[in-house]
Amino acid sequence: MSRSSKKGPYINEKLLKKVAKVKPGDKTIIKTWSRDSFIAPEMVGLTFGVYNGKDFINVIVAEDMVGHRLGEFSLTRKFVRHGGKMQKELEAAAAVAAAPKAEPAKPAGK
Numbered sequence: 733m734s735r736s737s738k739k740g741p742y743i744n745e746k747l748l749k750k751v752a753k754v755k756p757g758d759k760t761i762i763k764t765w766s767r768d769s770f771i772a773p774e775m776v777g778l779t780f781g782v783y784n785g786k787d788f789i790n791v792i793v794a795e796d797m798v799g800h801r802l803g804e805f806s807l808t809r810k811f812v813r814h815g816g817k818m819q820k821e822l823e824a825a826a827a828v829a830a831a832p833k834a835e836p837a838k839p840a841g842k
Contacts, residue, residue: 741770741799751775763788767803782806 735742744766751774754760763781776795781788782802789806797805813819 741772742768743772744769748772751778754778761788761790764802767801767806769802771797771800771802773798784808 744764747762747764747766747769750762750764751772754762756777759779761779761781763783765783767782767784771793775793776798778793780791780793780802782791782805783789784806785808791802791805
């Protein structure tokens with residue numbers, strides 16, 4: 733369920749204070765654990781270090797991100813790949829096809 737429209741978007745107050753301290757065009761990274769905070773127009777152009785549970789992911793805020801939450805741009809799960817025997821065979825075949833072919837050595841002398 734979404735937040736009530738009469739309340740307005742949620743932005744962490746500590747995060748707003750940090751944003752107010754940073755000058756426009758400054759390249760400092762603002763670390764935050766507040767993944768549920770909405771991105772406000774004042775945040776455009778700033779870089780945030782959003783915590784994903786293990787480390788901080790750098791998120792550079794653009795204009796089209798306004799209205800979304802910070803956590804949407806810092807993924808918490810890492811997709812490795814679908815595995816299995818068939819996948820390994822396909823990857824091996826692709827590696828062989830991509831490898832450059834060696835030219836036969838030319839006889840020296842004549």
